[in-house]
Amino acid sequence: NITMAAEMSDAHRRFLQVLMSHGIMEGAEARKLHRRCCEISKVYYAQDKLDDFVTTINNQLQPLFMQIRKGMSEVDGRTHYALVNMAETEITKMASDYAENELELFRKTMDLIILSDNGFASSTDILNCANQLKTKKMKKKEAEQVLKIFVDDKWLSERNGEYTLHTRCIMEMEQYILSAYQDVAKKCNICHSLAIQSQACKTCGIEMHLPCVGKYFKAQSKPRCPQCNDVWPYEIP
Ligand SMILES: [Zn+2]
Ligand SMILES: [Zn+2]
Structure with a gap:
């Protein structure tokens, strides 16, 4: 069963060009750009279809070993879209x-x-x-x-x-960092992405991003480690 990949329209090309020149964009900015590109190119626009729109671009980028990736800022937990190079991993x-x-x-x-x-x-x-x-x-x-x-x-x-x-x-560089720093680089216990700015449990060593800590312990007066249940000794962001 062969599924044809959807073709890129001018709206996709425009979106890619802008993202290329910025390297990375915040989710809200990317959603605005998605809308603007569809309006300018007079193609179908649906507010909740940004990820499908990006998948269409990614299918075309695959032979070039490039990809638009969705990730999270470690500072504020906001979603970001970045154009990344998959050809080299170091x-x-x-x-x-x-x-x-x-x-x-x-x-x-x-x-x-x-x-x-x-x-x-x-x-x-x-x-x-x-x-x-x-x-x-x-x-x-x-x-x-x-x-x-x-x-x-x-x-x-x-x-x-x-x-x-x-x-x-x-x-x-997430994959590179996880393999090059195998013993020290850890994934966040909550979102399972690489954690650089984080809090680490002093008992079992698990790490959590600050925004993930904030979300996980929200409204808990005595936060405990999700892994070993020991007291979480840090200020909750
Ligand atoms: Zn996290
Ligand atoms: Zn622990």
């Missing part, structure tokens, strides 16, 4: 865009973030690494400039001088 995706020592700095930053308790690396720790790179050392000014580029390119996010992985980066 940091080699970034290889064509950055110099060798910039990539080394990114890897070191990723190590710091993933090995940390809360999913953040301080700029001080990152700048210390920059001074010890094997490929080519970076001065402080230069390293700060490179970090800014990683933020602009949506690989890193910065908050008060602390760096974490951008939602786009997590959506693109």
Whole structure:
């Protein structure tokens, strides 16, 4: 039984072009864009059909090893859509865009973030690494400039001088991170996606995203670990 994939219309092409130029979009923004693209191209529009619309695009993207993926922001739990490259599963995706020592700095930053308790690396720790790179050392000014580029390119996010992985980066590199950091990178106990910014049970070690913690423990006065039932010792976001 052969099912023909639905063909892309101008609306699909327009949607893809805009998403391509942004790299990642929040769900609300993507829904608005979906509507606008259908109106401009005068094709059928239904508010609740964005995921079908995206599936049609994904069927066409498959031979190019690209995919529009749906994921969640670790900060606010909101849905995002990102265009990701499936061809390469490692940091080699970034290889064509950055110099060798910039990539080394990114890897070191990723190590710091993933090995940390809360999913953040301080700029001080990152700048210390920059001074010890094997490929080519970076001065402080230069390293700060490179970090800014990683933020602009949506690989890193910065908050008060602390760096974490951008939602786009997590959506693109989830599989790579889970296999490269097998012993430390964990999936969220609630939504089963990779958890970088998270709370971890001190007894059994399970991790939960902050928005997932908030949703799960909503209205509970004495929250307990869903796995081992020990007291959950953190402030509930
Ligand atoms: Zn989660
Ligand atoms: Zn536990």
